[in-house]
Amino acid sequence: MRNREINNFLILTTLLVITLSLSSSSITHAAVHTNNWAVLVCTSRFWFNYRHMANTLSLYRTVKRLGIPDERIILMLADDMACNARNKYPAQVFNNENHRLNLYGDNVEVDYRGYEVTVENFLRVLTGRHENAVPRSKRLLSDEGSHILLYMTGHGGDEFLKFQDSEELQSHDLADAVKQMKEKRRFKELLIMVDTCQAATLFSQLQSPGVLAIGSSMKGENSYSHHLDSDVGVSVVDRFTFYTLAFFERLNMYDNASLSSLFSSFNPNLLMSTAYYRTDLYQEQVEKVPVTNFFGSVMKTIHTDSAYRGTSGKDSSRVKYDVISGQSDDVDARRMTSSDPEKQGDHPDIKLVKGGGCPHADWWNAIVEKFQGIKNGDMIVNYGLVGMLTLVAVSTWQSS
């Protein structure tokens, strides 16, 4: 007898533990991809580093074109090339010698400029630990549903990135900042793109899950500029960024080109370096993730036919959702399945009693199901009111 009780108890506890672990594992993927952020950093100053500015501004233009608004872009430019005294084309920045695109149009919002671009400010932006007086436009206000694109360009080396020619950001600093971000749940997924010499070493220390990183060159390799603009007088774009932009110029907001197609578009011969990417920390499959998950901001519009249910909290599970056609099968947007509210059997106020144990459970269940199956409550209420009045009349007549 006692052995059987102990056996039952053990079976119950194991079942409980299993259900708890399943439920807890399902809790970890609770965040839904809700917004996209971009942090674009150019770390070098002086006129001969024009191409780094052009790199960053080209990415800025691309990211804005594909949908991320200025509120969610942190643009850090270490120097001002557009209004530099040596710029033959004032207020214009080009990334190609054909001067087709002016990257510095009238719609550029630079958040950190000049000497504000420091390692300290960069780390503060990533971790969100600012002084009280820092305005919101200079903060990375991401949450646990954000996808963040972090693009850094400048001069770098083995495990470091040079800021402003006076200080450096080391790879373990970056890894530490990303770890803090992960702990504070400041991102859901992070794509780090680095265009410097020996870029892949910068993210070698990363350990946080949900991070994807691509660098323009591996350890021991340099990243080269693409071409020299003889009119402006300096090199205007780097190779890695040039081919990245070549990839993106073919896209618009609604294309679902995958990240793997981006990564495989880099030809080492053309880049004159090996573009190395790191997917070991990233749970999703890069073939299935569209580039607009990081570079654009296509929000899934969920169209629902049912009326807005304002006040009660239990209605989110009841509403029918339809995803608009044409979108790629999104891995992280949760498709909410639901049942028709009229057929919904899960009324949280009244719980169905488990039949079998209690003899009254069966008719109680029948009553509850009938109660929940009432389609038109108003008719019932009207009949109920009429019934109440007749009952009053009858009982009054009876007792008089």
Added chain:
Amino acid sequence: MEESSGKTTKKHPWFWSSAVASIVLRLVLIVYFPNTLNFSSRPEVSTPITSLRRLAEGYWLKQSSMSPYAGSMYHGSPLLLSILGPLTGDRGEGQSHLLCGLAFVIADFITAILIRAIGQLLQVADIQSLKSLGASKFSKTSENFPAGDIAALVYLWNPLTIITCLGYSTSPIENLMIVLSLYGACRRLVPLAAFGLVMASHLSLYPVILIIPLVLLIGSGLDTPPRKLFLQPNHGDGYKKTNFSWRRVVLFFLWASVWALYVLVLCSISLKEYSGLGEMFKRTYGFILSVEDLSPNIGVLWYFFAEVFDFFRDFFLIVFHINILFMVLPLAIRLHHRPCFLAFVYIAISSILKSYPSVGDSALYLGLLGLFVNALADMQFSFFLFSGYLGTLLLSPVMHNLWIWRGTGNANFYFATAMAYACFQIILVVESVSSMLNHDRALKKGATPVAKKIQ
């Protein structure tokens, strides 16, 4: 009996004609002057609980499959939505809620009829007890003045009731339920009394204190002079000692719980798709008790709670609501032999001190005041009170206009008239209670032994 009733109808045929005239007046004002008399926009008439505009909004929200309490407009009962909602149709060009107005007129009329019936019952009981006491001169006055007719006509012709009826507020229905419960208790119709009480406290919370006078009415009967007058040695035999019938009281509570359960089941069916009874209680009773809406009305709570610190808000809510509650027991002890009058005093106190009073509540107790004209004939300050009521009720819209529309006054102007109105109401209650007690004392003095009179 027949002769006396024939006498009353012969002597007072004017009752029915006056009643019908008041109904005709209301109908004329509703149908022909729908837009000139904007009583529904006056804060004295429509409060957040009784406003018909809010009920129409709640009904529309319900029709759009949203909870009727969404947006904090409607704070009433869902059953009222089912009854009055379909009547608040489209407001066409210049067409106000005509059908609702008709419903309120009918409610007023039924209330007046019921007040008359209560008055007749009270009169009969009064004459009987006075005769058994031997206080003949009092009984003669009681015969001459039909308290029921007077009270019903006071209720119908009171400008406050007419204004409430035209102002599209749901107070007439609440008043009907209160008077229905009183009538049921006076007639010892226990289910009817329980129904009236449950519905009245379902619509607005405060009539729940009427449970005490209703229990006293059902248990020991109508208003009588104090028991000790009957126990005086010279006339103990004419008086039948009626004991307190506990059986009826238990039956009353049983019926009250039946009606309460029925109402709650109907409400939960009505709000099944939204969030159920919890939200209903939070938005109706919670709204009444926590005084969430601080828009000005003719009461005294809004001004105070607009300036109280949050830290003390709960404390002062408790103080204000206990202010009504702690008067319940002493009055019950002092006036337990007159339950109808006790009900009148309770209604008066709750309409002074409730969270969102309006002139509809005053209309009810002014009508019920008419039931006791015989006893309260010697009330002091009656003219002072009458002019006070008139003055404050005329000045209140003026001060509101000065404050809101012209901007030459401020909230203190309006609150001053509200305070003065509350003061006059309190004086009325105090004076009526003291004159009723004086009447009892006068009975004690004027009671002559039965044995010496030859009838």
